[in-house]
Each structure stands twice: as C-alpha cells, then as structure tokens.
Amino acid sequence: MAKQKVYYDDINVGDAIPTLVKKPTTRQLVKYAGASGDYYEIHYDHHFAVNAGLKDGVIVHGLLTAGWLAQMLTDWLPSPTALKKFGVSYRAMARPGDTISCKGTIVNKYEKDGEHLVDCEIYAENQRGEKCAVGTATAALPKR
Amino acid sequence: MVEFDRSVLGVESAPITYDVEKGAIRKFAEAIGDDDPIYHDEKAAQAAGFKTLIAPPTFLCTFRAQDLPDLKIQFGRVRLNGGNEYEYYKPIYAGDTITVTAKYVDVTERTGRTGKMLFVITELTFKNQQGDVVAKGRNTGIMRE
Numbered sequence: 001m002a003k004q005k006v007y008y009d010d011i012n013v014g015d016a017i018p019t020l021v022k023k024p025t026t027r028q029l030v031k032y033a034g035a036s037g038d039y040y041e042i043h044y045d046h047h048f049a050v051n052a053g054l055k056d057g058v059i060v061h062g063l064l065t066a067g068w069l070a071q072m073l074t075d076w077l078p079s080p081t082a083l084k085k086f087g088v089s090y091r092a093m094a095r096p097g098d099t100i101s102c103k104g105t106i107v108n109k110y111e112k113d114g115e116h117l118v119d120c121e122i123y124a125e126n127q128r129g130e131k132c133a134v135g136t137a138t139a140a141l142p143k144r
Numbered sequence: 145m146v147e148f149d150r151s152v153l154g155v156e157s158a159p160i161t162y163d164v165e166k167g168a169i170r171k172f173a174e175a176i177g178d179d180d181p182i183y184h185d186e187k188a189a190q191a192a193g194f195k196t197l198i199a200p201p202t203f204l205c206t207f208r209a210q211d212l213p214d215l216k217i218q219f220g221r222v223r224l225n226g227g228n229e230y231e232y233y234k235p236i237y238a239g240d241t242i243t244v245t246a247k248y249v250d251v252t253e254r255t256g257r258t259g260k261m262l263f264v265i266t267e268l269t270f271k272n273q274q275g276d277v278v279a280k281g282r283n284t285g286i287m288r289e
Contacts, residue, residue: 022177028175028177031171031174031175032175032176034171034175035168035171035172035174035175035206036172036175036205036206037206037208038205040223052221052222053221053222054222061225062224062225062226062227062228063202063205063225063228064175064176066202066228067176067178067200067201067202068176068177070200070201070202071176071177071178071180071200073201074178074180074200074201075180079192079193080182080198080200080201080235081198081232081235083201083232084231084232085229085230085231085232086201086202086229086230086232087227087228087229087230087282088227088228088229089226089227089284090224090225090226090227135227135229
C-alpha cells in the first residue's frame, strides 16, 4: 500500500484529509483494553457501565477514537514522524455498533523554524452526525 | 467549589520506565485496526526509512505514570476521559526505554447541561534512554455525578 506523497506546496487551506471509517465492536474494545492497558470496566462490562451511569452500556475508549484520528492523519502523512502536535476532546460517546467517520480539514499553512507546517481541524462523528471527538493537529510536510 | 488538596498540584510522580516491545507496538496497532506495515513488519519499517518498528502516535498512552498523590476530591460518581493532547519531539522505536513522569497542574469546576463537572488536568513528560524528551502530554479527566 504505497502512499501518494503529500507535499506542502500542493496543500491549500480548506483541503480535506481523506476520511477513515471505523466500525467498533465489543471485541475491538477488549483488544484495545489489553493493548493499551486501560482496563476501566465501562469499556467492556455492560452492567458496570450501566451502574456507572452510562445507561446504554459500554462506550469506546476516548483514546481509541483518538487512535483512529491519528491513523487518519498518518495514513495521509508521509510518515508518523511528520505529526508534531495532536490533541482531541471527547464529546458524544462512541459505542460498539456505531459507524465512526474520522475527518479533517487544513485550516492553516505556514513556515516556522525552517519547517513547513499545516494545522488541521479533526473530528470523529457517528452515523447520526454527532461528534464523538474534536481536535487539532499540526504536521510538518516536505517541500518539493 | 469542590474541596481538594491544592498542595498536590505540581508534585511530580516517581518516574517509571517501560521497554518498548515490538509485540506491544504490533498489538496496539492491531487493536486500533491500523495495518500500516511500519507498525507490524520490521523490514517494511526499514524500507520506509525507520531503524525498526516505530510507535504510532497514541502509543504514548500505554506508558502509564506512577500514581500521583491523592487530590482528595470528594465529588463525582463517574470518571471519564475528557481529552488527550500530545506534542511530539522525537520518534519512539521498538527497543527504546521510555520513562514517564506526571503531575496534576489544574482542577477546575464547570456546570454544564448534565450538572456540575470537575476537570482534572495532568501533564506528562516522556523521555527515552538518552534522556531526550520525546513527547509531552496533557490529559483532561472529567469527574461528574
């Protein structure tokens, strides 16, 4: 899966980053709990989640949604090392069975300290168009 | 205002050091559903210009800090992750050892649609075996009733 290389010169403010779609399952939440070391029961124990006030049961780890947003960026960037800053805030709960679309837009491009940087607004939304996570990222791109 | 122990703000946790294992990088990328070969196949990572498997951006969350002193917050039935921010300075590779420290930097109270919420901000510093700061993090924990 060779990537098409992204160059700073070719990027314009307003450009969209290719969308990444994820369909989380309870199995994925258990795998992520193990791989990340986040064993908080609200992510895999339905009764625990309900008792903790999450009436519809288990929810996706915020950091798993963040991981998908980071994947959207690194799928697009020439290398994960191009990512300089990445931050997300969590809004609506993402749940197993949802379809989560990760999207991003370029909002600024500039040179700083010899690097060619782009700022991106990123978000993950569910099938109802509710935003589960919103954030920003800054990446350094190669120049032609 | 909810009471808490202000003297805990800014107190750094004891450092804890982790080995970055290839299998852990693979399993983490697999759990996200990221099949980029640079996280799975050492030869592919090297072909892409890396010395070995590289850690994906949110792999930082696997480096859990030692427990911080108790803020003694008497509030909240539910604890949620409100947000995570990272700044990256150097790549993390399989074979590195990463030392993490954390400190609470702020506690703020807000009343929103679902009632009173408390935001607990933690800052993290990640250093590699050379002592270089490879990344910094800022986590927002939310406590609500």
